[in-house]
Amino acid sequence: MNGRIGVWFIGARGSVATTTVVGALAIGAGAAGRTGCVADLPGPDAAGAPDISDLVFGGHDVTATTLPKRAEALAQAGVVPAHLPAAVVDGLADVDARIRHGVLADHGPQRASADRIEADLREFRSANELDRVVVIDISSTEPPLSAAATAATASPDALEAALDGPVPVLPASCLYAYAAFRAGCAYVGFTPSPGPRPDAIAALAATRGLPWAGSDGKTGETLLKSALAPMFATRALRVRSWSSVNLLGGGDGETLADPANADSKTASKAHGLPQMLGHAVDGPLHIDYVPDMGDAKTAWDHISFEGFLGTRMTLQFTWAGIDSALAAPLVLDLARLVARAHEAGEAGPLPALGFFFKDPAGTDEHRLAAQWDALVAWCARLGSTTGGTGVTP
Amino acid sequence: MNGRIGVWFIGARGSVATTTVVGALAIGAGAAGRTGCVADLPGPDAAGAPDISDLVFGGHDVTATTLPKRAEALAQAGVVPAHLPAAVVDGLADVDARIRHGVLADHGPQRASADRIEADLREFRSANELDRVVVIDISSTEPPLSAAATAATASPDALEAALDGPVPVLPASCLYAYAAFRAGCAYVGFTPSPGPRPDAIAALAATRGLPWAGSDGKTGETLLKSALAPMFATRALRVRSWSSVNLLGGGDGETLADPANADSKTASKAHGLPQMLGHAVDGPLHIDYVPDMGDAKTAWDHISFEGFLGTRMTLQFTWAGIDSALAAPLVLDLARLVARAHEAGEAGPLPALGFFFKDPAGTDEHRLAAQWDALVAWCARLGSTTGGTGVTP
């Protein structure tokens, strides 16, 4: 089963995409190990997902710097090992040749943009003889939906009307998700951008029988929150304040330096804590752009809590990670597991993939261990399923 | 059901015992809340355990400073609220009147010591008309078992012979556990001392149909390890080194300044990490006595890990807790849940209580969330049981 799987990146020349493709090529060539790849662990491996070497990459981007050049830059910054880009340069060039120019939300009629995305996806699938395609958004974070976009995505009719209208109303992520579903592709929203989540777009996925997952990869500080908050809750320790600071310098940091875009991210990050603790919690949540940090991302959290008889105590942690290195293996995991879900006939949001997301679609479960249990159980179920309907339209 | 429950502390005038009794009296009087009390959370509350106000306290200790005086000192040190000791002074005096002089392992014939402990326990139960008694060791940490003590606890016959011999072979904790089981009491080892764990003593508990739990309350740095290590494992991130430093100044710190005693503690703390990660891990584990820290305990952990393509990242945390305040509510939880297990007819080690311990008896499960799930499931089972045989002999 499985066959050939296409992975189409929105943001195909960004740091995360480049790291993902370099890694997948290196793993496929036996030049790198699978550290960070959840889908290969005992438990998730029962799903019967396609192997990394079965993935064919392509995508959209609006920048012209080629993948081989981006890979070199990441190697110089220490994000990927110095020798790897040269070792996989041919594979990188192949992928780069499959990258098409992306659409911008406010350039031209939106119907035409959606049609062009859909055509690119269909062409990618047929030209590469792919059995199915997963579209993954790893482009820059968009602001939250405008009021007009909310109205335009409230129903399928409103959506079609908006697409036909002269004014660009929808954000790019919604155009991409709409086009992906129209082309019969599964979808992963790895950023906090709206993408597949508005009603009318989610309805389209349901109608077409297509699975999707999101939103916003849980790679660093929020990952730690989801491991630590349940500890406080199950020990009956009352968290009084939880202050969070994120210093990051990469492209994501620059995007998030714009307060409008940061609103999406902070909203996405803030969802889980009250859910896990059972009450609202005081404390700031900062995301700061510090260009000097480059691809490194440092988070400091300060947690003040109350124990027996009101005793006050604190926990603080500092997480020093490399953002792209944390995201890339999860992108591969999601490509493989969503492709398998598609094959097995699953449709709509996939709550069992909440393990991977800051703002999981289809579930309110944020506790990391409970998400892991749900993932393992779902993979076991998938593993006992033979195929399914997941044929491409 | 439940009736009147006796709680007998080995170390009844120590910081943990004092904080526990002050808290239990204050909670019983409505003068304090139940922050930190796990047994009252949804899930564990299904067990049908006795309430805090049903507990009657007594114990052994070798120091003469009374509970009211200890409580005042803890209030001045900020471990309990300043106003509480005076508010519960009568209750503290009542408990203090039930404290008997403890035994030291090397003072006099060990048979006589064991008999005296047993008599004290039987007198406590009858004088206070208790339905059952849980003995809880919260005294100073002992060194690991000597070779002679290991031999002497290898079988019931060896044990009885050793007790009758002229040379003191057994550590005090084993004398206490032996006497507790002879007196028909359940037992909790809240320290890393051997207590009920050697074969011959565990066999006695089994023969008498008595439940016990241990070892070494998981209150701080190890608690965090059990919340964080599964995060690395389920994200396929390879931990390369995990360095731990514990600075503590209380009585426990002073005991642990003796390397022989510290061996028990570091062994107890070191069990879980390789189990949770699936491989051995580099890095020191220090426990340092810093008198200046008083009852505060600060732990710093530095974790170096490897992600996708070998990228190196770090996590570090600082935990600033008050040891007695963290331990006391767990002592109450264990008293209540072990009393309930006794009532329900459970015997031998209680693996479902691994949630509370660094070195859980009867199980290799160290992951906090999995321990929580096991605890909740066990409490649900207990809750559906009516009574059991747990009659006192």
Add this chain to the structure above:
Amino acid sequence: MNGRIGVWFIGARGSVATTTVVGALAIGAGAAGRTGCVADLPGPDAAGAPDISDLVFGGHDVTATTLPKRAEALAQAGVVPAHLPAAVVDGLADVDARIRHGVLADHGPQRASADRIEADLREFRSANELDRVVVIDISSTEPPLSAAATAATASPDALEAALDGPVPVLPASCLYAYAAFRAGCAYVGFTPSPGPRPDAIAALAATRGLPWAGSDGKTGETLLKSALAPMFATRALRVRSWSSVNLLGGGDGETLADPANADSKTASKAHGLPQMLGHAVDGPLHIDYVPDMGDAKTAWDHISFEGFLGTRMTLQFTWAGIDSALAAPLVLDLARLVARAHEAGEAGPLPALGFFFKDPAGTDEHRLAAQWDALVAWCARLGSTTGGTGVTP
């Protein structure tokens, strides 16, 4: 020499004032030591400043909660020892009886406000037979000067015209400083509020021959910066980014939650770093109000720097202080040293007191060790001076 010295607080019932007065009374009574008191160290002690027991306190405030009550609240919060407020309650009541209702910038004609402040100061001095008075601003931080206030303080004529005008233009701190100088008092600006710094007000001090010091007590995170930045500079290590987060919950935190007020503080805090490093530095500077923190103040700084051949390294620190306890002894130091300077005939800004301030008046020196050397040298000079003209007008 020295005689009786009056200390008049603007903000006389705030946390800092209360801690200062409790401490001064306790030290005077031999009930507390002088930890934190710089003026009693070898070096500064050569100045011949008045002793703490020679200080007579009074002040303005706009709140009605009395000093004894404030002291009790601080004791409960652990800012001052539990037993002290009762031990000095009579002294606190005496000081409280000398507190007068403060002025608000926008209530009534500003000339009348200034006159009332001046009258209160003169009455304080004569009623208590004081040889001289130091006015110290420890009230809430004001926003930076408005354009109108800047214009109104550009020259003595403009200032007098503004005071006579119907519209309130000057911030309260400028009214207080103006009135203090008119009354022949020295002045200390312990907050970042403008107070004595605008040209026309500083000119008044010069005209009247009165010394003043400011601005903004250097008590925590900025203190550390002034100790650490010279280390990087003299080791030729290039600081690339310096990110700062301050979590604070007291009254100061609440004031600073208003972005307008926070502007003064962040401006004041930001002055020193480029000066000490010789170049601008990237990185955010957050001041967050976290009510849960109470009087505790936690600062986290993350410094990314570059060493030999461009190697990147980091330093981070966490400072967990009690704001009032850090400020109070410096307030006493400043009262004593400024009184001594007044006595010795010094006038205008006192750059040698830059050691105490985030934004030192009269100097660009921010390096802590250099400031210490300057302070010690100045105190030695003061010590060799007999008296001076510092008579009160």
Add this chain to the structure above:
Amino acid sequence: MNGRIGVWFIGARGSVATTTVVGALAIGAGAAGRTGCVADLPGPDAAGAPDISDLVFGGHDVTATTLPKRAEALAQAGVVPAHLPAAVVDGLADVDARIRHGVLADHGPQRASADRIEADLREFRSANELDRVVVIDISSTEPPLSAAATAATASPDALEAALDGPVPVLPASCLYAYAAFRAGCAYVGFTPSPGPRPDAIAALAATRGLPWAGSDGKTGETLLKSALAPMFATRALRVRSWSSVNLLGGGDGETLADPANADSKTASKAHGLPQMLGHAVDGPLHIDYVPDMGDAKTAWDHISFEGFLGTRMTLQFTWAGIDSALAAPLVLDLARLVARAHEAGEAGPLPALGFFFKDPAGTDEHRLAAQWDALVAWCARLGSTTGGTGVTP
């Protein structure tokens, strides 16, 4: 003046030596900047020290791995930029050709070893037409002096007798320092090894009119202590405990994993704190070998201190440095400044270089800022001197 200066490394193929030589060659070629080089800062630059490009390197080592290979390994580990080793490979090979096999303390008669070292140094100077030579010990840390070695270095006569004896008594560092002074070379002890410090060896330097500096380069955690401890002292804040943990994985870490060697280092690190604070301080000082850390070195310090009225507060910091990158520029600084001192006719220990050392010879001053002031003053004096007697014998 200045002429050609030889720099002879004991440990010429270690990480520090390799980083130093790579850096010096790169700086000389204009391929790298001077970050980290103190001698080029305003102040020290007044000394008139030789330039980095005037230095000719050679040395002893007991390992056979060549400098070009060591440089490649350091580049892979990220200690030096990836492109540099290839850019300076010819220069590295030249230096490597000047490396001679080192002596081990316990191999053969010590007189013969000393003679061979002296001959190597004289040959280095004449073959390369050097005006003077500075010998710098950057080899592994030795244990503290044995009782026998202490006796053997108590007087010149005892020293000569010991060298002539059949039993190896002196540690290698003392043989090197002895031979260096016999050969008319200046000496720098960059490790805590005894080297030039025992009486008889220091006396030899005095007799020959040779300058020397030491001991133990102050590169990381101790550097921070010397910046922070004066802050507490001059603010009259009483440090109650100062706990230090150093995690390091490089060759130095491995040597220090041997407790005998670690004793030298912890003794060296412990000198300054009581000196700077004026009293003894509680708290552990750990140096842990964590192989996984490689060349990175992470230090965590926890400082508990007391402020006004006994209020307790804490500071903690984490320093994440690259040991060789921190040491290398200081090694260059010391080579240049000691060569200049030699030229200017200074002899004996150079206390003005205490700025660079954990355990400064000839002075008790540990405060970083005071050391900086002393260094700058000394450099100014040196700069106003023309030459001196520093001719080679």
